[in-house]
Amino acid sequence: MSYAKVLCVGLVGVTGHLVEVEADLAPGLPTVVLSGLPDTALNEARDRVRAAVVNSGQRWPNRRITVNLLPATLPKHGSAFDLAIAAALLGGAGELPLAPLEGVAVLGELGLDGTVRPVRGVLPMVAAAARAGITRVVVPVENAAEASVVPGVRVRAVDSLHRLVAFIRDGASLLDPPAPPPIPSRPGPDLADVAGQELGRRALEIAAAGGHHLALIGPPGAGKTMLAERLPSILPELDDEAALEVTALHSIAGLLPRDGRLIRRPPFQAPHHTATVASLVGGGSGLARPGAVSLAHRGVLFLDEAPEFQRGTLEALRQPLENGRVLLARARGGTEYPAQVQLVVAANPCPCAKPAGDVACECAPLARRRYLARLSGPLLDRIDVQVTLDPLRAVELMDTGRPAESSAVVAERVARARAAAAARWADGGWRVNAEVPGPDLRRSRWRLPAHDTQALRKLLDCGALSARGFDRVTRIAWTIADLDGRDRPDADDIDEAIQLRTGSI
Template sequence: MGYAQVRSVALSGVVGEVIVVEADVAPGLPSLVVSGLPDAALSEARDRIRAAVHNSGASWPQQRITVNLLPAHLRKHGSGFDTAMALAVLAAGAGLPIGRLVDAVVLGELGLDGTVRPVRGVLPAVLAASRAGVGAAVVPPANVAEARLVPGVEVRAADSLGRIIGYLHGAERLLDPVSGASVPEPPPLDLADVLGQERGRRVIELAAAGRHHVAMFGPPGAGKTMLAHRLPGILPPLGDEEAIEATALHSVAGTLPPGSGLIRRPPLQSPHHTASVAALVGGGSGLARPGAISLAHNGVLFLDECAEFQPGALDALREPLEEGRIRLRRASGETVYPARMQLVMAANLCPCARPPHLCQCPSVVRRRYLGRLSGPLMDRIDLQVDLDPVRSAALVDTEIVESSEVVAKRVAEARGIAAERWKPWAGANAEAPGHVIRHHRMRLPRSVLHPLVRAVDRGRMSARGFERCVRVAWTMADLDGRSAPDTGDVAEALQMRSRSSR
């Protein structure tokens, strides 16, 4: 008879918790029982770890084995506990010394040949272990670069169960692979490529400077997609905390490239218009996976041809736009993913997408087409503009336009001004709380707000739209280096919310 325990980490969304994998080996018919709310992948681990132990040259205890995952009330998902379970069983039934793992967590899936295979979510798992005071982690070689993004934790790699067994006996050493140079990110797309679309460039710059949501409407070839794809290139790089959040989400989703470092450039997600609700907001059986809105956290979610999306999928974005997170409830519990992103939408003016002078769609068809974008969703979009077709002169003339580098400097300066103004409530104008905007020190004079007051009194704008226009006006003032918005800023903000092209 014997008892042993090894520590690992369980994830719920991007939140990790250190768990104890304990094994008890007692006389009885050979069997293996796994308890502690395991999912199907964990229940199937019985056969995986038994074959892995045999193929690693160790002896499987021919007794009654019970493996429990503590705390038992927390649901456990995935195959990342395989290696910890195998070591706990060998320690309890075969006397494997595990003293060298007392201050470590063990992560990794086992192949039938004993190979330790990579798993998802290593970054948030090691981060949770660090916060719990654990000083070391044993991970698969493919996850080393990701695990080493967490400071203060000694990370070692094991390519096989046999190597870990030899290490615990003092006969082998764990791998200490040198982290190679991070795979360089491709250069961002340059805003200088966008010709003859001054209004579109203005809208994108305002969106970047204030974290405003954008909707652009216009004929094909007006530059809507080009502008959206160049927005991340003028956004400020992510700070350490933001980068860890974004990288952890991509790690959980399994979209983090091997050997990559922290995600420093704001991510861009551009799902196809046939994407389902689950693909946008997250979902799946068992542990709900992050969707496109969470993978765009601290970055940009671009919905091209947004009028072609399912109306239900679009309306599912309304709560995340307000809260900055998405709550996914399942029978097994609730998973919360961050979803603080900028929404950029683009659409043609009608289904045929022909130039205006060639379009033969009846007015009712055009209204029905854009009517798929619900009022409550559009009420949350700060900038809604129509873009005119690009004129031939812009394509022929050789006039040099501003590059992303030049625009990014203005955006960074405006962001700094806004962060100082709204401290500690917000870091950008679009995030400023309503009660702060109405504070006596920040409140704009009624004479400046006259265009908005008139729009609200005439029923053309909601209270939410009023506050969003004020935030856009503050962004305009920040970009121009002025201490407060004037009537011209407020009027332009109202114009950009009413889809006026003039």
């Protein structure tokens, strides 16, 4: 037999595609030709596979070898095809009967000594195989725990090419995925640690309940960073669908721990203010990798000292905040990553950032305006809640009386508010108020009475609010009503929403 075929999976962004690895061996000058739009790492598989086959005690066929990856029009990236290429070559040479690999997807990178090394993106690869009807996969042993979280797929692991050959030829056993370790209890930052700042705590709770973006402006030491870091602690855990999405993104980025368990807590990303556009929204040559905004998908992206970021870097967030996705266009095709995040920005009110605030500020009015103007109007217009925090007073900092509410207590209210919103918007498929399109909010069924929105309409007519701002205030009002357990917002909710939207900058 001079032809053999083994199944594998290729990734384009977070989307997996079933790939058929074909090997044809013909008489002629010994060489290996690899076709099917391989990248540089995949082209180098010819040398890796040859060394791995020989060092695993197998005979290398001295013939003209053609390896084709179907579909040929789909770009192929990375080294996850190595193990499938080796199996197809040995099968085409007549060394292995490939019947045991019928309907099995094979993934793994080969070392020169024949060891099977882990690869990135195993979780979305196995998920794609499952969607294509594949029920059995073979993966590197270090990726086995990660692959086993995909339901409906039987996962077996290998640590070397020799083990795979013994399984195919002699029926030897493959390795089972390790048992999932117990989930460690890691107490994170708690809202009870935050002294004072009732306005900031209220804004944080509303942002969590409605999925709203948040801007915190205030002097150093006011608690901006402490509040932002505690936002994930009051967000609900991710459901199965969201957890698979988030875990798949971290798998592609190579950031999953070896235990491979699903990420259930909303992720938190806080890039340094020197971050580049590529590190924030994604990029890189060849296959574009996810950036911080995608790694924070279904969680929180925190930009501390936001005015210190490069202007272009901040402006690159405008489209992801609006669409919830990042499309990275490259010469060989585009890559799309999800980016549904809650953005939290923190900023000092001026360059000198005196702890005493306006009293001790040494900045000229023009310098203060220029500093905050680094956060452009279009970007701020996409941030729902914008509040200014006052400096802490001694009585708030040293108060040892009634303890502040913990994250657990606030999280219960947030969960109830989110449940109410999800039930209300179930027909449209939206889960939180921030996702509801403006036209739906203004339809007769959900339109708020004119006497309740009178102040809001005046702000729109005089230009103090944009049409986008009008809708965002309405969404905040719905969230306030959900937190208070009411069916619809009233005029007081609208007034509070206007204050949270326009009272900061």
